[in-house]
Amino acid sequence: MRPSSSTRVEISPSTQNLVRIIPGPAGIVQAAKLLKQRDILLGLDGVVMSTQEYMKKVIEDVGEDEDFKSGSWVSAIDYVNANGGTASGCLGDIKNFLKNGKLDQVVAIVKSYSLNVTGDLTVTMKDLSGIIHGTIHHKFIVEGGYGKDIFIGAALILANVSVFSLKPSMHYLNITMRNVVKVFRKDTIPGSGSG
Incomplete structure (x- = not known):
């Protein structure tokens, strides 16, 4: 059975951070893939970017620290x-x-x-x-x-x-x-x- 278009998928804050991010440059790729997976799970297919674009976003987000x-x-x-x-x-x-x-x-x-x-x-x-x-x-x-x-x-x-x-x-x-x-x-x- 397919969920209807009104079905919402929510990621709980308590389970969102269960993945241990790999330190160093490999962590950028991992974080980019996790962001992409999140957007796909949320049904945001229209805004899903390439993995390289997600990597750029992760690097920019580091600048927000x-x-x-x-x-x-x-x-x-x-x-x-x-x-x-x-x-x-x-x-x-x-x-x-x-x-x-x-x-x-x-x-x-x-x-x-x-x-x-x-x-x-x-x-x-x-x-x-x-x-x-x-x-x-x-x-x-x-x-x-x-x-x-x-x-x-x-x-x-x-x-x-x-x-x-x-x-x-x-x-x-x-x-x-x-x-x-x-x-x-x-x-x-x-x-x-x-x-």
């Missing part, structure tokens, strides 16, 4: 570009960026932090490709003078960062003073040169 519009993020990207570099997301696809257990460059936003028993900060960081956990050594905070700058929303540019891999799919950053290139506070205004 408020973290990547913040002054700290924009300033960090401007700094990297001004110094001849490029900021490519590596946290969601570490295996392809890892060299001798280290990442050459990380440009990321602090999403959460807490002080642990040794005085180090346990952090969650995010870039365009994914999220990772890590530890910021206490000397970075105290001796480096960055304690007043590390809050949720701060953007960090790091170099030569050690990565510990507890499992093939579970990675952890170890951030020390030697890794710091620049820190942009959450309240940084793009183009102000401060950070």
Whole structure:
């Protein structure tokens, strides 16, 4: 029996997010296919686009993330570009960026932090490709003078960062003073040169 044209299909918010999105570039293709499947399920056949068009939409939607519009993020990207570099997301696809257990460059936003028993900060960081956990050594905070700058929303540019891999799919950053290139506070205004 075919449903009548007045039958509505609704996707429940509680079941909509049951699919685990693959980190990194493969996640863009996966998200595009999920959007396309959703539109087909909803009977929006007239507006269904090619998979490539859905991929463009997913990439544009990443630009809607408020973290990547913040002054700290924009300033960090401007700094990297001004110094001849490029900021490519590596946290969601570490295996392809890892060299001798280290990442050459990380440009990321602090999403959460807490002080642990040794005085180090346990952090969650995010870039365009994914999220990772890590530890910021206490000397970075105290001796480096960055304690007043590390809050949720701060953007960090790091170099030569050690990565510990507890499992093939579970990675952890170890951030020390030697890794710091620049820190942009959450309240940084793009183009102000401060950070």
